[in-house]
Amino acid sequence: MQRGAIALALALLLAQGGCVASGGVRTLTLPRALDAADRVYLEVRLGALASGQEIELSTDRGRRLGVISPHAIRPGREAGTYTVPLPADAIRDGGVRIRLITTPAGGAARDANVDEVREVRLIVNK
Numbered sequence: 001m002q003r004g005a006i007a008l009a010l011a012l013l014l015a016q017g018g019c020v021a022s023g024g025v026r027t028l029t030l031p032r033a034l035d036a037a038d039r040v041y042l043e044v045r046l047g048a049l050a051s052g053q054e055i056e057l058s059t060d061r062g063r064r065l066g067v068i069s070p071h072a073i074r075p076g077r078e079a080g081t082y083t084v085p086l087p088a089d090a091i092r093d094g095g096v097r098i099r100l101i102t103t104p105a106g107g108a109a110r111d112a113n114v115d116e117v118r119e120v121r122l123i124v125n126k
Contacts, residue, residue, distance in 0.1 A: 025060045029095040037126045040086040045119040046079035052105025060097035
């Protein structure tokens with residue numbers, strides 16, 4: 001019986017998109033060790049967003065990294081890919097923990113889901 005309950009709980013979690021993937025805090029690992037000349041960016045690929053909807057990026061400790069506010073996107077279309085500079089002090093232990101919050105126009109702020117934020121990755125450039 002316990003195995004069945006665990007399997008059901010796992011299936012429900014996967015159907016929701018998982019805790020980490022559905023918003024909350026995401027942990028991203030650097031692709032390699034950094035040197036002094038490296039600059040790190042967050043690349044954020046968005047799905048379809050409602051008119052006026054924004055995505056706020058912050059560290060897990062509450063430091064604001066930026067806000068993505070797409071405009072002139074046709075309804076039902078993906079909102080595009082955006083690059084946000086990542087301050088060096090936001091990186092800890094070879095990675096960064098970020099929170100993605102969405103604020104629908106006239107609505108309450110909440111964790112962004114996997115339909116709104118499709119992918120987030122770290123980019124390292126010299």
